[in-house]
Amino acid sequence: MLASTSQLVLRNIEDLSGKVLLVEPAADSLAQELIHQAPQLELSCYSTDTAVATNWQHSNVKLYTDVSPNFTDTFDTVVLFYPKSKEQLGFTLAQIKTAIGQQTQLFVCGDNKGGIKSLSSHAGKLGLSANKLDNAKHCLWFSLFGDFSQLADISASSFTISTAGESLILHSLPGVFNHGKLDTGTALLLDNLPQVSHGTVLDFACGCGVVGAMLKRKHPAIELFSSDISQLAVKATELTLAANGLSGRVIAADGLPDTPKLFDCIVSNPPFHTGIKTDYSIVESFIRQSAQRLAKHGSLTIVANSHLAYLELLQQAFKQVEVVAKANGFVVYRAH
Incomplete structure (x- = not known):
């Protein structure tokens, strides 16, 4: 079509x-x-x-x-x-x-x-x-x-955030989600990240890389993977990790990256638009894939607008789902 x-x-x-x-x-x-x-x-x-x-x-x-x-x-x-x-x-x-x-x-x-x-x-x-x-x-x-x-060349913009007890330098490019600032949903997610001290961790739909950077800052022993469908986001995340002296593998992928086969933890503020149109199939596919790609005792943590019917989708794919936090029109869910 x-x-x-x-x-x-x-x-x-x-x-x-x-x-x-x-x-x-x-x-x-x-x-x-x-x-x-x-x-x-x-x-x-x-x-x-x-x-x-x-x-x-x-x-x-x-x-x-x-x-x-x-x-x-x-x-x-x-x-x-x-x-x-x-x-x-x-x-x-x-x-x-x-x-x-x-x-x-x-x-x-x-x-x-x-x-x-x-x-x-x-x-x-x-x-x-x-x-x-x-x-x-x-x-x-x-x-x-x-x-x-x-036309003047436009370089990545940088800004600093202080939240969840940490300070990070973030880099962003035009076209990256919520370019140049921290959005309300991600801010709530940063205050309610999972406690994951080791293992493979995926920041899915990483945008400017803030979630993965915060996880790596708080838990240096994790093996961080960050992925996004956008090459602009991949570049921004690479710059963010470098600016904070953090290591991680950044991957351009449509859906979950092929490697590694299993993750101990997946964290995301997942997209629900294709272009300007709402597209719930992205999140439905992401949740199904996550359930298949998590290691035993692994967890998925996401933030979403409170009006989006993600709880039912999560309950269909996971045995245990909890609401971790609610504020300012957003909800943080954790599924095991």
């Missing part, structure tokens, strides 16, 4: 020519459709989403997945999918600016509910201009133009 934004790309397929770079597309079958409908195009994809990258890799499309990709040439056409995080637009454009030549045509596609309607004012703040070309599928299709070479 094609995302609405991908359908709009196909609707405007005649705008695409020559060497085409798709930037942060959705995880759907757009690659196959483009290959089928316009075999003359030379397709490449830049994605920091592991699921999307895997999907495009299976289509034998040239793939760029590094946060700072090394483009050796420019493209005739660039199609950028408007990010959920507005601050990520300037960051992504700066990351791909070496792929944009003077003759490159750059188009931006986005869902109306995702903020694409404000692209013109957003582009103006970046010294660029946007022109609306099409409106369909509840999405918009813009051309974006200007001097992309003048």
Whole structure:
């Protein structure tokens, strides 16, 4: 099934020519459709989403997945999918600016509910201009133009938190969950972390790496693994661990990482969105996988919005589930 934004790309397929770079597309079958409908195009994809990258890799499309990709040439056409995080637009454009030549045509596609309607004012703040070309599928299709070479490179932001009796330096990048600050749910989780003095510990959907860093700070003997579907989060977590002199393995993975086979403890503030849409299947799959991947006497600790029906999901997968804490609209659950 094609995302609405991908359908709009196909609707405007005649705008695409020559060497085409798709930037942060959705995880759907757009690659196959483009290959089928316009075999003359030379397709490449830049994605920091592991699921999307895997999907495009299976289509034998040239793939760029590094946060700072090394483009050796420019493209005739660039199609950028408007990010959920507005601050990520300037960051992504700066990351791909070496792929944009003077003759490159750059188009931006986005869902109306995702903020694409404000692209013109957003582009103006970046010294660029946007022109609306099409409106369909509840999405918009813009051309974006200007001097992309003048876009400033954006480095990771850093900030310090003091909580749960510890102080940590955190690094974050645009597009990482709750970029640049500690969210309320994670703060509650940090105050109610499991007491795990040793063994393999996974910080799932690690974001900027704060949960794993706190666990490693409090329990240096654990073997820490941190994973996220986003390469941006992986990079941020690596920077966070390094800034605090902590060790851990950081993995880009769609779902739980393949290794190690078993964990003694899994901790997470799990996502429940795919793009701008609520997607409970992510958490359902995560809970099922966790039950299968925990060692004997292992535990899963998660934080969630109190209105989300996670208790039933946990009780279906685990023998013992307890509510550890409730505050400010969030709940911390622990399952054994």
